[in-house]
Amino acid sequence: MSPSNPAASLLAVAGLHKSFGANQVLKGIDFTVHAGEVVALIGPSGSGKTTALRCLNGLEIPDAGTVAFAGGPEVSFSAGFKPKKAQILRQRSAMVFQGHHLFPHLSVLQNVTVGPLEVQKRPRAEVMEQATALLARVGLADKAQAYPNSLSGGQQQRVGIVRALMLKPDLLLFDEPTSALDPELVGEVLVVIKELAQEGWSMVLVTHELAFARDVADTVVFMDGGVVVETGPASQVLAAPQNPRTQAFVQRLLHPF
Amino acid sequence: MSPSNPAASLLAVAGLHKSFGANQVLKGIDFTVHAGEVVALIGPSGSGKTTALRCLNGLEIPDAGTVAFAGGPEVSFSAGFKPKKAQILRQRSAMVFQGHHLFPHLSVLQNVTVGPLEVQKRPRAEVMEQATALLARVGLADKAQAYPNSLSGGQQQRVGIVRALMLKPDLLLFDEPTSALDPELVGEVLVVIKELAQEGWSMVLVTHELAFARDVADTVVFMDGGVVVETGPASQVLAAPQNPRTQAFVQRLLHPF
Amino acid sequence: GSSGDNTTSTEGKDALQQIKESGVLTVGTEGTYRPFSYNEGSELTGYDVEVIKAVGEKMGVEVKFQQTQWDAIFAGLDAGRFDVIANQVAVNPEREAKYLFSEPYTVSTGVIVTKSDNTDITSFESLKGKKTAQSLTSNYYETAKAAGATVEPVEGWAQAVTLLKQGRVDATVNDKLTFLDAQKTHPDDSIKIAAEATEKTDSAVAMRKDETALQGAINDALDQLRADGELAKISEKYFGEDVSK
Amino acid sequence: MDSNWQLFLDSLWPLAQAAITASIPLAVISFAIGLAVALLMALMRISGSRVLSSIARVYISIIRGTPLLVQLFVIFYGMPSLGLTIDPWPSAIIVFSLNTGGYCAEILRAAILSVPAGQWEAGYTVGMSRTRTLYRIILPQAARVAVPPLSNSFISLVKDTSLASIILVGEMFRKAQEITAVTFEFMLLYCTAAGIYWVICLLLSALQNSLEGRLEKYVAK
Amino acid sequence: MDSNWQLFLDSLWPLAQAAITASIPLAVISFAIGLAVALLMALMRISGSRVLSSIARVYISIIRGTPLLVQLFVIFYGMPSLGLTIDPWPSAIIVFSLNTGGYCAEILRAAILSVPAGQWEAGYTVGMSRTRTLYRIILPQAARVAVPPLSNSFISLVKDTSLASIILVGEMFRKAQEITAVTFEFMLLYCTAAGIYWVICLLLSALQNSLEGRLEKYVAK
């Protein structure tokens, strides 16, 4: 959970293939996440970023490839793979969704504790203590008893992050955590993510906020058409991309009109 | 419809008040739009921008104030005002919504011609010619027979703009036309709006894209808490705001994290 | 089916006058009660149907039928949907209090029908504590109740016999004529008549309470039919004996 | 068994004929009128006027709260005592229409409300009036949501027409009863009737599916 | 008129008693079991397995396609010929449960599908299994959408229990018929029965409203 030797590999993804019907979305994806590293996954719409991220958490079952955590679990996918077997990946990672997907019928506190209490079956006192601390940490100490619908988008997304953190994962997965937010609320969520990165959490972050990626990510993985086109240190890939496709993409986002 | 003497006043808004229940949302809004002018309405979430814009088109009925087009109609609102009487405002202006709100059961061509043909009852040949030209103009010549659901968000929003243009309004109203779009698609819509501005269309544009406002708008109106806090040339208000509230807002959007 | 475009108004003139004027006597009947009132193909027929047709002939009017369910038959009479009911309506004090009856054109006895192998039901007294299936339509619902039986209300003969044969009831009290007719068309030796009532049950044409003129006219017609042997002929046709007296 | 088979074949045509000449037309006509009533009630419910909305509420509650059989009784046997005598078929159509109107009002209301408010505003913005927007923009989209529950209601209505025999309409179930009265084979007859209902229902389901498919593109995404 | 009034008062209690001891318990028990059946069928329909989904489809189509009356007949009068004789009450409960199961399956299916797919995934992501997610996350949210149509079904069921008299269950309508068989006051009795149904229906509507209100916050916005 907490930062350790940054050189140690935490997650190795190799040869991920995934098709939806005839549409080949992932055509062999490889990348590595080291402990304490922030990897930003960027690329044009439809390039397969979301699909790749979901494969890491067993929400999508690749047709082939492996997802291996240091110290296990290590899952090799192939035809006929039983989706249930991918569940073990969720022991190490936790997902924060674009649309937060909080449980509307549970209070904020119940939202973030339902996993640890009912699934992980950890002691109640410990879970409550952790929840209180984390909610305070993201500035929501007074919202514990509120229901998600009464929160602003930015607050909901911060609860979503706490819900993921409560599971004590080794790797956090973010799929465009601010793209569904009101422009003014983007900042408050990015600040939280930036702090987590600075504390040494390992994360894979799909984002369109290039300025943020440049600021926070250690490594940028640029995907296009289901393959990894370019990988490298964030400052280099975003400031001086090598591949023409990367160049065009970065250009388009920085100067839209 | 087409650009004329830029000094002539096209629309004068004075003393708009509007409450929802106990919530006083507009507390006396005044501003003017000259022919050919682009006015950007900016301000924090909840400051009343959308409400003000909707009042211009009779979609919201203010409690008090006047909305006066040069050459009429001129509508004065007061308690007991019949909502139906605000419909005449729609003869001069047309709204482009944030969520485009295309008619999903009509083809693109039907979407943009239903108003001119069925309401304005203009000759079919003329309407079709105008529609073809405008669709081509926004790069959607080949999508005339498509249905909205088969289009991307950016394409849908461009159809929404054509639908408004088809009504031959004197004033275009945009409510955050790109905020519901995928970041990569924002550009294609902004380009169209920018071109319309350059052609001399008058427009009021609610937006969070400060860089775009600076580039395209002649005048910026900054609202906060239901009042106009600062008005002035775009370059001045955005680059060197006078009012502390404007300063804080601009700062927050430009440096979110 | 019935066309049902004929309705009688209750205002002003009495029913007889109206029937005379329009030349039509409208009759309510079930159309699903064999052998008294039922449909053979698309033709409504049966003992009651033929009797009332003959009555109409004597009165010099055309007879028109409205087929309806028992539940609605008195409501239909009350509402003036038809002038009379010809559907084996048994005459009893409760009914006489509310409606007017012609003189009876069927005199029958109630019988207890049981399975053939049943030996402990031999009389109405032995029905006490037993379970019987009775149609609400018939007078025998009360008869069975009075005898101390637990009564399961059913829709008609077919259902009652099914319950009997499935062993869900011990007996059914019904019209002897119905039993005989059923045995004639669908011989079934698994059921039998276990006992016969001593008193007779009269069935007659029912009409609204205030139609005494109509009652008179119908009674006249029935008298004529009896006198010229017509009534007995119809009865012979359906039952092989004269049940009209 | 053999004679059962014969009876089945013999009764199939009369039953089907009754279905075609009575049950189905009765259901179709009543459903068409009922939908109009339902639309009116749904619009009253969402009109914002308290009076109109309350009238619609009471109407819906009475229709849903009382058995169809009683509604038939009241119109056919009760009205004459108020001096109003209505023939069987008109009575049946009135009652089934009003009944359909009550049940479907809530379905249409929900369907209309399911169309995003933005669609109303988009209609206004191209210059349409409220009524025009309703017919041209809202109802076509509401249809997609309304079709499955409406088809439920229609299937129920087809079966409920069997109650019409109580007011002298000779529909299919009545026919089955008439045949049963002669043959005493009520199980067989009723099952034949049920089979015919089922065929009608399957046809309706197929129609529903194809309608749903065609309306699919009408749904905002 | 006076004697009518007397009859109304005299019959009110027997009818209400029949409603309380037969119609209502029958409806409540059948609805509870029926909901379980409906949930099973709904889950089979959306299971993705073609076999399970087809079984559920056929089941639903038979239930919706054939009259309730025939279903009662088949179970009560038809089963004994297969050597299985079921008593009136169990028969009624079986038939009404299966019937409710068929009608409500589609309601539950639609309600479950109305919960955004993201809620399933959010459940998985906090470590829940499919089943646990269903019960803990999906169903509470589906409830809000399902309550209005389910309440429609329940109201219909209460009235449909009147058909149970055909298989010797002495429910309220039967009671009314028994009384009328003696008094012939069909209209009056039926209207009294209708009034009782209406009261039940009003109570249910009130319950529905309060349930809807309470579930309001469960809906994702």
Ligand SMILES: Nc1ncnc2c1ncn2[C@@H]1O[C@H](COP(=O)(O)OP(=O)(O)OP(=O)(O)O)[C@@H](O)[C@H]1O
């Ligand atoms: N469940 C699915 N079924 C079918 N096709 C899918 C599914 N999910 C994704 N796809 C397809 O896979 C491709 C890649 O989708 P994905 O969402 O991974 O892209 P992305 O890079 O995340 O794009 P964006 O930036 O728009 O989120 C797209 O063509 C999409 O249509």
Ligand SMILES: Nc1ncnc2c1ncn2[C@@H]1O[C@H](COP(=O)(O)OP(=O)(O)OP(=O)(O)O)[C@@H](O)[C@H]1O
């Ligand atoms: N129909 C309505 N009923 C009640 N309150 C409303 C309604 N529409 C807007 N409001 C309230 O009016 C205030 C101003 O809303 P408005 O949408 O005009 O703000 P805005 O400046 O457009 O904000 P944003 O940038 O978030 O779009 C808010 O407090 C909002 O909750």
Ligand SMILES: [Mg+2]
């Ligand atoms: Mg994505």
Ligand SMILES: [Mg+2]
């Ligand atoms: Mg707004």
